[in-house]
Amino acid sequence: MSDPIQKSGHLAHPVMPPPTPSRTQVPTLARTSARTSARPSARAFARTPPALEAAAGFGQWAHAEGWLSLSPQAAAFFDAQGRLEGPLDDGLTHVVMDDLVRLLPRLMARAGQPWQQDLRVISRTQGLRWLRMTALPADPEQPDLQQGIVQDVTELKHAQMRERLGFELTEFLVGSHSLGSAILNVIQGVCNSLGWDWGAYWALETDPAGQPQLACHQFWHPSEHDMSAFSQASQQLRLRPGEGLVGRVWQSGAATWVEDMATDPGFVRRASARASHLRSGYIFPVTFQSGDGSDHRPGVLEFYSSLARQPDAQLPQLSGTIGALLAQTAQKLEQQATVLHLSQVDGLTGLANRRHFYEVLGATCRQAEALGHKFGLMFIDLDRFKPINDAFGHDAGNTVLREFAQRLQALAPPGATAGRLGGDEFALLLPGADLQAFAETAERVRLAARRPMLHEGVELSLSASVGISLFPENGRTPPELLRSADDAMYRIKQNGRDGSDFFSQTNPHALAEQQNTLMQRLKMAQDLHLALQRQELFLHHQPIFDQTSGRLHGTEALVRWRRPDGQLVPPDVFIPLAEEAHLIVQIGQWVAAQACADLATLEAAGLQGLRVHVNMASPEFHRDTLPDELLALTRRHGLAPAQLSLELTETLVMEQPAQVTAVMGRLRAAGFEISLDDFGQGHSALSLLKQLPLNTLKVDRCFVRGLGEDVSDEAIVRTILDLGRHLGLRVIVEGVETAAQLKRVRACGGQFVQGYLLARPMPLGELLQRFTTPA
Numbered sequence: 001m002s003d004p005i006q007k008s009g010h011l012a013h014p015v016m017p018p019p020t021p022s023r024t025q026v027p028t029l030a031r032t033s034a035r036t037s038a039r040p041s042a043r044a045f046a047r048t049p050p051a052l053e054a055a056a057g058f059g060q061w062a063h064a065e066g067w068l069s070l071s072p073q074a075a076a077f078f079d080a081q082g083r084l085e086g087p088l089d090d091g092l093t094h095v096v097m098d099d100l101v102r103l104l105p106r107l108m109a110r111a112g113q114p115w116q117q118d119l120r121v122i123s124r125t126q127g128l129r130w131l132r133m134t135a136l137p138a139d140p141e142q143p144d145l146q147q148g149i150v151q152d153v154t155e156l157k158h159a160q161m162r163e164r165l166g167f168e169l170t171e172f173l174v175g176s177h178s179l180g181s182a183i184l185n186v187i188q189g190v191c192n193s194l195g196w197d198w199g200a201y202w203a204l205e206t207d208p209a210g211q212p213q214l215a216c217h218q219f220w221h222p223s224e225h226d227m228s229a230f231s232q233a234s235q236q237l238r239l240r241p242g243e244g245l246v247g248r249v250w251q252s253g254a255a256t257w258v259e260d261m262a263t264d265p266g267f268v269r270r271a272s273a274r275a276s277h278l279r280s281g282y283i284f285p286v287t288f289q290s291g292d293g294s295d296h297r298p299g300v301l302e303f304y305s306s307l308a309r310q311p312d313a314q315l316p317q318l319s320g321t322i323g324a325l326l327a328q329t330a331q332k333l334e335q336q337a338t339v340l341h342l343s344q345v346d347g348l349t350g351l352a353n354r355r356h357f358y359e360v361l362g363a364t365c366r367q368a369e370a371l372g373h374k375f376g377l378m379f380i381d382l383d384r385f386k387p388i389n390d391a392f393g394h395d396a397g398n399t400v401l402r403e404f405a406q407r408l409q410a411l412a413p414p415g416a417t418a419g420r421l422g423g424d425e426f427a428l429l430l431p432g433a434d435l436q437a438f439a440e441t442a443e444r445v446r447l448a449a450r451r452p453m454l455h456e457g458v459e460l461s462l463s464a465s466v467g468i469s470l471f472p473e474n475g476r477t478p479p480e481l482l483r484s485a486d487d488a489m490y491r492i493k494q495n496g497r498d499g500s501d502f503f504s505q506t507n508p509h510a511l512a513e514q515q516n517t518l519m520q521r522l523k524m525a526q527d528l529h530l531a532l533q534r535q536e537l538f539l540h541h542q543p544i545f546d547q548t549s550g551r552l553h554g555t556e557a558l559v560r561w562r563r564p565d566g567q568l569v570p571p572d573v574f575i576p577l578a579e580e581a582h583l584i585v586q587i588g589q590w591v592a593a594q595a596c597a598d599l600a601t602l603e604a605a606g607l608q609g610l611r612v613h614v615n616m617a618s619p620e621f622h623r624d625t626l627p628d629e630l631l632a633l634t635r636r637h638g639l640a641p642a643q644l645s646l647e648l649t650e651t652l653v654m655e656q657p658a659q660v661t662a663v664m665g666r667l668r669a670a671g672f673e674i675s676l677d678d679f680g681q682g683h684s685a686l687s688l689l690k691q692l693p694l695n696t697l698k699v700d701r702c703f704v705r706g707l708g709e710d711v712s713d714e715a716i717v718r719t720i721l722d723l724g725r726h727l728g729l730r731v732i733v734e735g736v737e738t739a740a741q742l743k744r745v746r747a748c749g750g751q752f753v754q755g756y757l758l759a760r761p762m763p764l765g766e767l768l769q770r771f772t773t774p775a
């Protein structure tokens with residue numbers, strides 16, 4: 001077709017041909033050879049000189065009755081090879097089918113309201129391009145004629161796409177439980193946004209012989225296409241580095257295009273690609289550099305299309321973005337897994353630590369209760385450990401603990417959990433109800449302890465005392481079972497050590513001890529009832545600092561109980577008791593009221609806009625009236641609800657996530673702030689964390705202890721700070737005791753700090769003295 005614009009470029013007033021009113025709309029693309037006068041002519045576009053169009057970045061189009069006219073710029077956008085007018089589908093040959101299906105009804109409709117549609121064109125020279133077609137308001141004189149402009153918005157789309165992918169990946173980073181699910185989401189996102197028909201991730205792994213190989217771990221394609229042949233062939237294939245296209249891309253680290261797989265002899269899955277109608281593809285490595293500067297290449301991503309696509313100009317850049325973000329995801333997940341692992345494992349021996357062992361024991365009790373199962377608990381204490389430690393030093397002590405832990409792990413029957421409860425105390429959770437088997441295991445434990453251990457050429461010998469308790473006979477909760485097993489062990493110790501026995505109710509020592517503890521607790525619970533009336537409770541405030549400004553950010557209100565005899569009972573002791581005695585709600589109400597009154601005093605003294613953190617216990621959170629009560633309280637003291645931050649622990653949330661989240665939502669709606677206390681200790685799912693209406697995370701102080709000494713603690717703190725940033729949360733690092741720890745917190749980007757180094761919990765008067773300047 002000749003170029004009519006060239007010829008008609010000098011027309012003074014070119015006009016669209018007058019339309020022929022059509023009575024029936026034919027929503028098909030039937031080619032009609034007979035032309036009618038309603039059809040637009042490309043000459044019309046001569047009104048705008050092509051050079052001006054090109055400079056302004058748009059082309060023009062017009063359509064009537066299945067006849068499409070394009071200006072030269074528009075024809076170039078649609079890759080119409082200079083065909084400036086002709087039947088509709090001639091001009092739109094390269095539009096992606098899904099987009100064409102949405103476009104046609106619009107073009108075939110009578111002109112009327114303006115519209116806009118973005119569509120993808122697979123250009124033979126430029127790969128995938130994005131066009132934006134805009135229909136202008138109809139000319140009442142020519143109601144069958146639609147006309148408008150078309151722009152190339154590829155760059156804009158790419159920028160949006162990269163931003164969206166970046167955002168989505170950050171979302172996956174928090175929401176994904178595995179790299180696999182994150183990758184699958186990425187593959188799907190890329191296929192959908194770039195119009196690929198099949199995408200997959202090949203991961204580098206080792207085969208049973210220890211040799212490296214690449215295997216297709218994840219693939220995705222739109223459900224309407226049958227890709228079973230290609231999917232199956234990909235899943236079955238294993239490629240060595242350097243082998244096949246995937247292997248070569250992994251080895252070279254360079255991205256590659258395949259123009260036509262069906263005819264590419266180097267393409268191993270040629271036949272199945274043909275069967276699944278796949279033709280062109282783009283394969284690129286996932287690479288990243290870790291914090292220590294080393295390069296990683298965990299796998300390869302590949303995308304295929306049923307069209308013969310051309311190299312996509314933006315893909316190299318996109319592949320870099322995807323690779324980097326996936327790598328970041330992988331690193332974060334690894335760190336999260338490390339956080340979880342480290343928080344459950346005893347650093348010295350690798351066994352479950354005390355807290356995790358309690359959790360496992362608690363879960364086992366609940367399950368056994370529900371299913372009517374039985375199990376045993378073994379409490380093990382090493383005899384003569386202290387003398388070894390004293391005589392041969394810490395290293396020798398550590399060798400003994402590590403060696404014994406290994407032996408314990410090795411002899412533990414299948415399904416058993418071994419833990420170190422602290423010092424030289426170990427425990428073994430034994431499934432089943434076979435007392436004979438329990439006794440035999442106890443005997444093996446005893447013998448394992450007696451086998452000499454070598455430390456720097458010195459033979460160390462020790463023994464073990466082992467007590468066993470049974471669920472449900474000797475207890476139904478972790479403390480009861482541990483107490484019983486501990487009693488049985490204690491009896492062995494008293495009878496000369498190096499032995500094992502079951503707990504017996506008739507053990508006079510155990511009974512007396514149990515009764516004694518019970519009486520003490522009863523007495524304390526009674527006293528606690530009176531404590532509120534006798535005003536024995538009082539608050540201390542521990543300052544929280546903002547490191548950026550160096551100023552006081554707020555305080556944490558910590559309750560204290562001084563008994564009439566002057567004894568100060570720590571909250572760790574009386575709060576659990578208050579929960580058991582159903583006093584916690586009353587105490588919580590008193591604490592919140594006092595904290596608000598204290599905050600009002602601070603405001604009056606010129607310390608304005610501070611925040612007071614108040615710890616909440618589980619039963620307080622199960623009351624529907626809580627938000628209204630707290631609102632009344634803040635109102636009474638002239639405080640903004642946001643000045644009150646309620647601290648909850650992960651465990652509290654995990655007990656009843658649905659109910660607690662609902663109350664949290666109402667508190668947030670009322671304007672209160674919510675902090676997750678002791679974060680990192682529990683094991684809440686990160687996806688749940690994302691859903692919680694939180695403002696603040698408080699890093700548990702057990703991770704702060706090792707800062708400056710233990711790299712894994714630093715990795716944990718850094719990860720939690722990162723996580724807070726991703727989720728838009730404030731992060732308070734608790735328990736900073738030394739200047740070295742503070743330095744590391746700052747280096748990790750920590751802004752809010754609480755700890756003995758900066759200030760201990762103190763009475764309100766002292767706080768006022770320290771932070772207000774006398775008038």
Ligand code: C2E
Nearest residue numbers: 558559571572575591615616617735736737755756757761
């Ligand atoms: P928490 O909420 O994690 O409070 C922080 C605890 O860490 C406080 O102990 C505080 O004195 C201590 N702490 C602060 N900085 C440092 C530090 O640098 N090093 C060390 N080793 N410790 C530091 P406290 O006051 O004994 O409170 C213990 C726990 O009792 C609190 O832990 C909280 O769970 C609970 N609690 C305290 N007051 C209340 C209350 O009013 N209601 C409820 N439900 N629980 C409370």
Ligand code: MG
Nearest residue numbers: 556615647677
């Ligand atoms: Mg707290």
Ligand code: MG
Nearest residue numbers: 677678698734
């Ligand atoms: Mg805390």
